[in-house]
Amino acid sequence: MIVVEGLSKSFGSLKAVDAISFEVHTGETFGLLGPNGAGKSTAISIIVGASLGDSGRVLIGGRDIRDGAAVRRLIGIAPQSLALYEVLSAERNLRFFGSLYGLAGDELASRVDWALRFAQLEDRRRDLVRTFSGGMKRRLNMACALVHGPEIILFDEPTVGVDPQSRNHIFECIEQLKADGRTIIYTTHYMEEAQRLCDRIAIMDHGRLLALDTLDGLLGEHGGAAVVTADLVRAPADVSLLPASLDGLHLRFESRQPLEDVSRLATGGVAFATLHVARPDLESVFLSLTGRSLRD
Amino acid sequence: MRTIWLMALKDLKVVRHDKVGLFFIFGFPVLMGVLFGFINASFSGGSENVQLEIAVIDADQSEMSQRFIDALRDSGSVTLRPPADAAASVEAQREQAINDIRKGRLLAFIGLPAGFGETAGIMWMEGPAIELGVDPSRAAESGMLEGIIMQAMGGLIADRFADPASMRPMIEQSRREILESDDVNPATKAILGGFMGTLDTFMGSLDELNADLDEAGESGGRPSMQLANVQTVDVTAPNEPNDLTSRIGSPWDVSFPSAILWGVLGCAATFAVTMVRERSQGTFYRLRVAPITRAQIIAGKGLACFIAVILVNAVMVALGYALGMRPDNPAFLGLAIASLAFCVVGIMMLMSVIGRSEEAVSGAAWGANVLMAMFGGGMIPLAFMPAFMKTLSQFSPMSWGVLALEGAIWRGFSLAEMLLPCAILIAVGAAGTAAGVMILSRATD
Ligand SMILES: Nc1ncnc2c1ncn2[C@@H]1O[C@H](COP(=O)(O)OP(=O)(O)OP(=O)(O)O)[C@@H](O)[C@H]1O
């Protein structure tokens, strides 16, 4: 559905996007994960045709994004920075953006109602956007991307500043969109979101694409082993049973099958006072790929 | 077209919420119009160093007429414009002057009739009338000019006394005519003879009077005694030069064009700001991603501004009608307003790309507005400007806007005469739009 080939963009001497290539399949939710300044938003804005790349190309359904209105109609975007008319009401914003995509009359009205429900702003529909809280604006910002019912949706860090309840609602809506077969590109620096929503995840840093796979694929390839830490009730009679040497009663070892190892120990008569299994996650994937923590 | 209309409608809704912008678009011009109306209606002062540019058409070509002209020049209040073509006939020069006044290129002309020199400066002989044609939008200066004429005539009287030889033949001739006349009965002859005898005493007192008049002339007041027979010429009616009925219905006819200027400049600044706000609040991003062309985005913005300018003008014209303004030619007024609106769209486009922040654009826009309004005559009458400012005012599109509006309201312009200011307005609009669009299309981010 979306083909990105060798996309690059520099600002002066800074390579914001450095020769990235990937494909997003129809109906897939594609995550773009990276720390601040990785180049996610820059890549997104080239993909949707809001700015021009220095080199490379983007094909949407086989056609260049610059080909015109038909391609653009397929796309909906919720930009990272809010893009709303502050002195117009929620409803007017939605109506205006919907009408730009050719909607009119009853169809426009029912799409606007749907979008207001999505944004949970039905009771504030006639209030000016400038009277909204940050989270409300963010929800409306997403709704504006969806009002014309696009096939391809790009969410650029849509949950920044949204409270946990609304965030959950947003996730449910996105899952609904997934179930409807929409193609979604979702950028975030929250690994939990990528883990929950995305079929495949691309990890970006300093403008380059470091890895691209399913969650399990990334964890298997770059996550390393799980870490098991435990405190034992007493030292076992046969210490050779243990995968690592004891530090007093404290035990720590790495394993690719932590649960099997633990149950083997338990059946061997090892008594655990505490037990903690740390499975690898995207954090450890990022750490192993860059030597830095994602949360820097 | 639907898209452009949608864009424009959205902008008008956005601007509706901009209270300050609305005040500058609608409130401010009304304020200025009313204020200027009162000023035009009652202004009667002037300052020492004001320079009024006038033409003198001398049909007499006598020594006296030359003295009068010298006196005008020496008054220090007027600059005399030399005739464009000195060889042209007096009639042609006069026509040229009237035309120039009508087009706003000249403040006034003074016509000295043939035979002026024979009687000028002699109190008891009323000579042919001196013609005075003044730009009707300069009511203030008109009063001043009459004062200056009186002053110059007063000077001629003084000249007559300084040179009694030139008076004596006239007195002698008068006395002889009276005494030799058969129609005059002896009683009358005696009275008139006595009158001529006391002339010397009377004339002695004239010096004092002259001094008074000089003062009166300088403060702009009208002398209580008619020193000169001044006949006002209506320059707005070139086909009937002697038609004295003025086309100006009310002071509002004159004050509204300059006031409208403030409203349209308000539109330019306000819509220029909505354009940068589009960028700063991120909505420009959505517009660029939407299935519309950049040309439609820009046209929508321009259309909104155009509509707003038309609205301001409609409101001002309606208000003008209510106050007694009667435009000469409503169709030309429409043409002038449309040209002005197009010009403002161009100015708005250019302003919108001056800076990247709202503060920068609105600051720069209002700065430019104040300059354009000042040089366009929106603050002080052009006549009170130093010469270099008058020259610069030609470069303010607003001075052409005012001229086009005045041309339609009371200057009685023909279609051909309307074309110059309207063409300049449209050219400025086109140039501004082109430059703005070019700069905007390079700013993709
Ligand atoms: N208009 C611009 N001019 C100059 N530099 C820019 C511009 N836009 C982005 N950059 C630079 O490009 C790099 C990538 O920025 P980008 O916004 O794409 O990052 P991001 O991955 O979206 O980060 P975040 O998670 O903070 O949103 C950054 O170093 C940024 O400073």
Ligand SMILES: [Mg+2]
């Ligand atoms: Mg970003």
